[in-house]
Amino acid sequence: MAYQVISRKFRPKNFHEIVGQEPIVTTLQNSILTDRLAHAYLFAGPRGIGKTTTARVLAMALNCQNKAGADSNPCGKCDICQSIHRGDDIDVIEKDAASVPFVEDVRTLRENATYRPMRARFKVYIIDEAHMLSTAAFNAFLKTLEEPPGHVKFIFCTTAPQKLPETVRSRCQRFDFRNISTKDIAKRLGQIAEAAAPQTEIEPQGLLEIARRAKGAVRDAEVLLEQLISFAGERITVKSVYQVLGLVAEERISEILDVVAKKDVAGTLKLLDEIYRQGKDPSDFLNQVIERLRDLLVASSCGADSPLIERPTDERPRLKEDAEKFSSDFLLYAIRLLAQAKREIKETMEPRIPVEMAFVKLARMGDLVSLAEAIERLESLEATSEVASGDFSSEEKGLFRKAAEESPIEPASQETRASGPTSAPRALSLAEVQEAWPQVLKWVEREEAPLARSLAQVEPIVLKEKEVLLGVPEEAGLLAEELRIKKASVEEALGEVLSAALKIKVVKLTTDEAISSEISQTKEPQETPRNEASSFDPMIEKVKEIFKAKIVGEERGEG
Amino acid sequence: MSFKDIKGQKEAKEFFQKAVSKDRLGFFYIFAGPDGVGKGLFARELAKSLFCESGALRPGKPSVGTLDNCSSCPACLRIDSDNHPDVNWLDVRESAELVSVKDARPLQDALYLKPAEGPFKVAIVRQADRLSIAAANSLLKTLEEPPPGALLILLAAALEALPATVRSRGQVVRFYPLPRDVVEKMLCQRGLGEEEARYLAAISQGSPGRALEIAQRDGFQEKRNLVEAFAHLSKENDLKVAEELYRRAGKDAQNSMERRKRLLNLITYLLYFYRDIYLLREEAQGLLVNEDQGDLVRRLSQRLKSGAVEKIITILLETKRNLLYHSNQHLVLAVLTKEIVNLAVP
Numbered sequence: 001m002a003y004q005v006i007s008r009k010f011r012p013k014n015f016h017e018i019v020g021q022e023p024i025v026t027t028l029q030n031s032i033l034t035d036r037l038a039h040a041y042l043f044a045g046p047r048g049i050g051k052t053t054t055a056r057v058l059a060m061a062l063n064c065q066n067k068a069g070a071d072s073n074p075c076g077k078c079d080i081c082q083s084i085h086r087g088d089d090i091d092v093i094e095k096d097a098a099s100v101p102f103v104e105d106v107r108t109l110r111e112n113a114t115y116r117p118m119r120a121r122f123k124v125y126i127i128d129e130a131h132m133l134s135t136a137a138f139n140a141f142l143k144t145l146e147e148p149p150g151h152v153k154f155i156f157c158t159t160a161p162q163k164l165p166e167t168v169r170s171r172c173q174r175f176d177f178r179n180i181s182t183k184d185i186a187k188r189l190g191q192i193a194e195a196a197a198p199q200t201e202i203e204p205q206g207l208l209e210i211a212r213r214a215k216g217a218v219r220d221a222e223v224l225l226e227q228l229i230s231f232a233g234e235r236i237t238v239k240s241v242y243q244v245l246g247l248v249a250e251e252r253i254s255e256i257l258d259v260v261a262k263k264d265v266a267g268t269l270k271l272l273d274e275i276y277r278q279g280k281d282p283s284d285f286l287n288q289v290i291e292r293l294r295d296l297l298v299a300s301s302c303g304a305d306s307p308l309i310e311r312p313t314d315e316r317p318r319l320k321e322d323a324e325k326f327s328s329d330f331l332l333y334a335i336r337l338l339a340q341a342k343r344e345i346k347e348t349m350e351p352r353i354p355v356e357m358a359f360v361k362l363a364r365m366g367d368l369v370s371l372a373e374a375i376e377r378l379e380s381l382e383a384t385s386e387v388a389s390g391d392f393s394s395e396e397k398g399l400f401r402k403a404a405e406e407s408p409i410e411p412a413s414q415e416t417r418a419s420g421p422t423s424a425p426r427a428l429s430l431a432e433v434q435e436a437w438p439q440v441l442k443w444v445e446r447e448e449a450p451l452a453r454s455l456a457q458v459e460p461i462v463l464k465e466k467e468v469l470l471g472v473p474e475e476a477g478l479l480a481e482e483l484r485i486k487k488a489s490v491e492e493a494l495g496e497v498l499s500a501a502l503k504i505k506v507v508k509l510t511t512d513e514a515i516s517s518e519i520s521q522t523k524e525p526q527e528t529p530r531n532e533a534s535s536f537d538p539m540i541e542k543v544k545e546i547f548k549a550k551i552v553g554e555e556r557g558e559g
Numbered sequence: 560m561s562f563k564d565i566k567g568q569k570e571a572k573e574f575f576q577k578a579v580s581k582d583r584l585g586f587f588y589i590f591a592g593p594d595g596v597g598k599g600l601f602a603r604e605l606a607k608s609l610f611c612e613s614g615a616l617r618p619g620k621p622s623v624g625t626l627d628n629c630s631s632c633p634a635c636l637r638i639d640s641d642n643h644p645d646v647n648w649l650d651v652r653e654s655a656e657l658v659s660v661k662d663a664r665p666l667q668d669a670l671y672l673k674p675a676e677g678p679f680k681v682a683i684v685r686q687a688d689r690l691s692i693a694a695a696n697s698l699l700k701t702l703e704e705p706p707p708g709a710l711l712i713l714l715a716a717a718l719e720a721l722p723a724t725v726r727s728r729g730q731v732v733r734f735y736p737l738p739r740d741v742v743e744k745m746l747c748q749r750g751l752g753e754e755e756a757r758y759l760a761a762i763s764q765g766s767p768g769r770a771l772e773i774a775q776r777d778g779f780q781e782k783r784n785l786v787e788a789f790a791h792l793s794k795e796n797d798l799k800v801a802e803e804l805y806r807r808a809g810k811d812a813q814n815s816m817e818r819r820k821r822l823l824n825l826i827t828y829l830l831y832f833y834r835d836i837y838l839l840r841e842e843a844q845g846l847l848v849n850e851d852q853g854d855l856v857r858r859l860s861q862r863l864k865s866g867a868v869e870k871i872i873t874i875l876l877e878t879k880r881n882l883l884y885h886s887n888q889h890l891v892l893a894v895l896t897k898e899i900v901n902l903a904v905p
Contacts, residue, residue, distance in 0.1 A: 003582055003583060003584065008703075008704060047723050047724040047727040052703075087704060096700035098693075098696040098697040098698075098700065099667065099697040099700065099701075129696055129699055129700065131696075132696050159724055217727055219727050220726075223728065223729065223730055224730075226583070226585065227574075227730045229583065230577050230581055230583040231573075233577065244574075245731075245733070246570075246733035265841040266841060269843040269846055273846055276765075277738060279567075279735030279736040279765055280735070281591075344876055348876045348880045348883070349823075349883065350827070351764055352764060353830055353831075353876070357837075357872060357873075364841075
């Protein structure tokens with residue numbers, strides 16, 4: 001069995017063959033040419049896009065015996081190049097961090113690093129899956145990583161760079177590999193297919209479909225191509241891609257959306273049943289529908305020929321047609337509903353019922369009223385506020401009555417929570433200030449704890465035209481001084497809690513005659529019954545007006 | 560047992576047949592598909608075909624061969640009895656230990672040792688979707704560039720539970736639920752009644768393995784009683800029903816795992832009962848699962864509102880999730896019956 005799978009056999013041997021990572025490749029090539037090499041590199045990025053490959057090519061380029069010309073490409077033919085490519089070179093050491101994540105291994109590695117390479121120019125350590133190294137192992141690296149011997153290069157490859165300690169990351173030159181575009185993958189696949197299976201004919205659409213399903217990873221695409229070459233025989237078509245992946249034919253998806261658009265619930269269920277009978281995976285199926293809905297959404301906002309839709313051109317007219325059947329609100333709602341069903345399948349291990357429920361809901365939804373329209377209707381209802389109460393069905397009336405009953409809660413909670421800055425300005429009473437005092441203390445405590453302790457000894461005694469008089473016991477002269485200095489902080493806290501611009505004035509208690517007279521003057525307004533406050537609330541007035549309601553009683557809400 | 564005895568899975572058979580005849584057998588496959596549809600059986604047959612003494616794949620024989628085995632040579636027999644030195648089975652579920660890197664080592668060793676007899680070294684991991692991230696990570700390099708002759712097969716019910724880095728390296732072979740009538744026939748052959756077989760075939764989603772498991776755990780009569788009890792749920796007896804449900808599930812259960820499994824089955828019965836009511840309200844005839852209790856379904860579908868049924872199904876799904884996440888079973892059941900009563904009894 002000398003057979004080698006595609007992803008191994010066609011692993012790139014020089015910089016040109018690396019797909020879709022041009023900026024990185026150019027940088028590396030130039031750094032070799034200008035001899036400005038870093039001693040440690042970090043290659044990060046998702047799976048299957050060429051991190052390990054690039055690491056190997058770099059190692060080859062550094063060590064190749066037939067030093068290549070202007071583009072610093074390795075020859076790929078010399079002994080060293082070939083053994084690096086196979087992964088068994090004596091000077092290019094590839095470590096699988098995930099299976100040797102322990103600190104002892106790193107210690108040995110570090111000791112060996114001091115010896116010069118056997119035959120190549122550089123000793124290159126490629127640490128693959130570097131995120132699996134333990135913290136201790138990383139730490140054992142740090143000194144070597146910062147100032148390695150001149151003949152040593154480190155290359156870390158990882159799919160999870162955030163798991164590497166800062167200290168390691170900051171010592172490496174970092175390259176972020178990106179996902180590869182569908183077009184680039186398809187091109188590469190075409191080249192590979194020609195070389196790997198010249199007798200197999202591949203439809204360009206099929207190739208594009210493979211590339212699309214790989215979601216940006218070349219290796220995924222190569223593995224899939226491998227599978228298709230052995231499965232499909234002479235000819236690889238879009239259909240065979242769907243077959244191997246176990247996907248529902250695109251026409252089917254379109255069909256089911258058609259039935260949903262016709263609001264034919266029973267028909268939708270029948271179609272679902274058919275798909276289940278074929279034994280398709282429900283999650284895959286949902287993904288397909290969601291993808292299609294997404295494309296419809298894009299088609300309805302950017303046009304069906306948008307490059308954001310990765311579908312063959314002959315599907316586009318159909319897409320355009322479908323997009324006109326649904327409003328974008330419906331599409332958004334449907335995507336959310338199906339995504340939720342997908343989650344439910346996963347969480348409840350029940351593959352069928354969540355899907356059926358979601359589709360029934362979609363098919364039954366009727367004309368989804370857009371939010372803007374709903375608001376418009378509400379406003380027109382408000383304008384013609386002469387709604388005869390007799391028109392409501394009993395259920396609705398109940399609902400409205402409940403709303404009217406509940407609304408008096410509003411002002412009560414405003415007192416404790418302090419009204420927002422947008423609410424109408426109203427006169428504060430001393431009682432309110434006193435009630436809010438503990439909250440003011442808390443507020444101050446967050447900023448300045450000592451001040452809060454001092455403030456606890458005083459209390460607001462008078463409120464006069466936005467000025468709060470704070471009474472300080474006579475014997476506490478220092479306290480009064482402190483408060484005068486910190487006046488601004490206290491005022492700020494008062495302002496935050498009561499949302500009113502209040503000044504404070506510190507006075508000593510007992511002796512001052514003038515103040516005691518002021519106290520007696522301001523006593524009265526404090527008596528204002530709280531119930532009346534609610535009757536001034538504009539919101540409640542409005543509710544009373546629209547629903548012809550009256551206040552039955554008052555209940556205090558919890559906050 | 561041979562390939563012919565594996566029901567369905569035409570695609571997988573065809574795929575491997577072609578791969579073998581074209582000499583394109585890879586080294587890493589992921590068998591993805593629901594539990595109990597034959598992934599394990601297939602992996603075993605595949606291994607047998609590779610080692611079978613009469614097989615076309617042995618060295619020296621013409622390489623264009625067919626994927627089959629004799630099931631009677633010593634190699635086949637030893638694989639059938641789990642005694643072959645070059646075929647290693649790893650069970651994530653049973654050991655429940657394959658969580659750290661060290662635990663994944665045996666797998667690596669199994670692949671890196673030279674084959675003792677045949678040209679291959681096969682490792683098959685059951686329930687691979689439960690591999691821990693660390694264990695999966697430690698396999699990555701092996702999966703990409705394995706030693707010569709290695710063949711690794713991961714069996715996974717939930718493909719998306721495998722890390723993307725693992726998925727990206729493997730050829731995914733899909734295993735599909737079997738057609739309902741095939742499952743029904745298989746169950747009948749095992750001595751189940753026709754009505755029962757039809758019901759189990761419908762709720763097991765095309766997985767004969769799962770259907771048999773349910774049949775062994777809870778009889779058909781159990782389901783009928785349960786549906787009956789829930790159809791007559793009232794404010795007076797709801798907690799009693801919950802208690803009864805708990806007791807029944809615990810009856811001759813070895814441990815709490817066992818009871819949880821049984822409870823999950825019972826909840827599944829209920830889910831399909833209310834689903835039938837729901838579908839009937841949408842006038843989708845012919846899709847009912849509980850045909851044996853069709854009268855009950857029809858009666859309730861007239862009495863209950865769609866909204867209420869929808870909520871009940873949501874609550875049942877929630878219950879299933881709670882049970883899967885190890886919530887207090889007593890409490891979960893009590894809440895379930897209370898909520899259903901509130902929705903179903905005016």
